[in-house]
Amino acid sequence: MYHTEVTINEKFAFSKPSIASNSLGFERLECLFACLSAVKSWFEIWFQFPSSVYPSFNFLIFAQLVRCVIIINRLCVLDEPDWDKSLVDATANLSDIIDRLIASLREGGEYQVKTFGDDSFLQMAGIVEWVKAKHNDMLTPDLVTTMNMMGHSTDRGTNGQGDFIDDAWIRDILESWDYGLASAY
Secondary structure (H helix, E strand, O other): OHHHHHHHHHHHHOOOOOOOOOOOOHHHHHHHHHHHHHHHHHHHHHOOOOHHHHHHOOHHHHHHHHHHHHHHHHHHHOOOOOOOHHHHHHHOOHHHHHHHHHHHHHHHHHHHHHHHOOOHHHHHHHHHHHHHHHHHHHOOHHHHHHHHHOOOOOOOOOOOOHHHHHOHHHHHHHHOOOOOHHHHO
């Protein structure tokens, strides 16, 4: 349900207005906020699942997860005069979401290794750590310092798994929504 809401709103929310203006317009702001609220709700549901059920999720669920991370990242870095980035941070803090996601993927990965002998979720946790590092690289040094002082983790470690972007499958996922993320990273 929330993924559908994101899909409906993101097209208009991230489109450039056809008339030059210094204002986003109320409708576009409403779509941006609807995307933010839907992504927040999507992650609230994700974190209710025990990590032991992750292996039973189909590919579409993980595609939605990637898309939600991309959308929240876009909302965090959207440079528009009327868009309040601090609202994004207060509503759905990307750093906190990623930290929780890494922890749950590691937990799911440990279960998967014990049960099935497969470490794909541990690899996925490494990918998410890499995304976090790239997001932190986009932040200004002053903001990183402030986040560290407030207790938000901004470490840039990837546990040696930063070379995943050379994987064709991952590149296809990151480029499939044409946000330029794979080429930007």
